[in-house]
Amino acid sequence: MKKWSMLIFILSVFMMISACNNDTNGPSASKSESTTGNTNEVNTELRTIQTIKGSVDIPVNPKRIVDLAYTSEQLLIMGYTPVVSSTGLNGKAPNYLDGKMDNTVFVSPHTVKIEDIVAAKPDLIISNSRTEKMYDQLSKIAPTIYLENDLYSWREQFTELGAFLDKKKEVDEWFGQYSAKAKNIGSEIKAKYPGETFTLYVTNATEYRIYGRSLLGDILFTDMDLPAAKGVPLDKPDSTVEVVSLDTIYSLQPDHIFVGNYAFESNTADLVQSRFEDFISNPLFTRLKASREGKVYSMIGEEWHQSEYPLGKEKALESIRQKVLGPN
Template sequence: MNIRKVGLLILFMSILFLAACGGNDSDSTQASESDTMTVEHKLGNTDVPKNPEKVVVFDYGILDSLGKMGVEVAGVPQASLPPYLSKYESDDYENVGSLKEPDFEKIAEINPDLIIISGRQQDLYEKLSDISPTIYLGVDTTRYMESFKENMNVLGKVFEQEEFISEELAKIEDSISQLKESAKSVENSLIVLSNEGSLSAYGPESRFGIIHDVFGLPAVAEDIEVSTHGQSISFEYLVEKDPEHLYVIDRTAAIGGDVMAKEALDNELVKKTRAYQNDKITYLDPNYWYLSGGGLMSVSEMISEIKSSLE
């Protein structure tokens, strides 16, 4: 073989090698892109890895959803975990502080692939984002179900369980449809939060307004102030509005304190109401309603509680 032929052979082999290398780079880039996704949320747009291995969760509704999905997490705020999520109290999970005071050092030590927050941590979003990709998945109570579904669909995409999420949401929608039928017979209802003996009322589009806005139970009044802490009311207000159904959420039972709701409502004014006289005062489970709303498990239980109250 002469020198010219040898040179051509070397050139040909070099071209093949470079082409192969270029192809590998392209495949690598495509694989990298397919392993991440951009999540658009209330506080911004965040690139997150699909199927993150180390996840820190600050929202108990999201935590109960991940549990339902069979997704393990690395860290949770253990201080006020609802009893139905007690498995996360074990040493298998890192304690990352409280809902309002994250342990930034512990989170940095974990070096999570993803941090999930909601309303109580939103002011700390930037600080948490400096540690790891952080997304906000809190429920917007003015559009509860739409917001809830959006959050669940994000989880479905991130953890590649879209079919499972679709099936679970379909079950929840079916339960709500059945509840709405029962709610047609209700004249009116009132939701109150009891906190150390004091009462706050919640109406449509409020923190607990899902009872009115989604489940279909008419409110005893449409002008109840919409706020996180509700509208402060007296026991005379209960007598004045005289609700057919009274739903009580006991904050003291959820976080601790001295005056339980049943003790506070055991008075002569409450006994004048139709709700009391017809045994239609329902003490809702604060673990679902106060601590962990917006989860696959908690929303299902919320539906079940209201449905049971109408039977």
């Protein structure tokens, strides 16, 4: 009897251990504990989201985000600092971020290598059309959020990412304070120059452009609601940026002119700067009303790039105010 009792006891203990192991490895664990990619880090809580690439389980509190979609400033606003960012300027964070991304590695979505992403050990990757060809590889490294929107539809992009990361409150709060600031500065400018019009001309390595609701133009004509001059392409369905000839620019007579320039590649920076200087020093330009009255405002270098991302847009508002209204 003693032998039978001992055997029954041993079998009971074995069955209890097996049951505990089954509970640990059951379906519920797939949502509560997961090792992502090559990070060797365990995320204890996941959320399932639906992107246009399908269902993705992402960490609720990601620690190592790789941003390949120009969303790093949006991430900062939501409380995250990416380990890899696509929003740098000449390989580093812009000065206005004041040390907020000192430990971040900056890359270009157009030239980044898969091995560099693997080396970052991400637990979340942000992607969009600029890295779509890499999506399958990226999603094997770590959970990957594919965004439908780009920096040219930055409001929709910010809202889309905020929804995926469950940060709607933070996004709404930021938009609220930014919109109020933009409207206030716009109202100050319109009060000082009632009825006067504005335009934005931009030079790159090959073209001269008039900007409507895009980048800095979006700040001027949408966020600040400044009156646009004749020739500003505000509501074209395909693009609100228009390539124009110098003759067209010199024939228009806005009351205020913003001018900017940018180089797609660093090796064209000198050419762009030379074309820009020729443009604003041309006698036809200097005879324009805005030029004669000292109402031409340059937004070049980092000031131009401020218009691309949310925290930079806040700084751009301050730059615009100071240029048009003068020091406080």
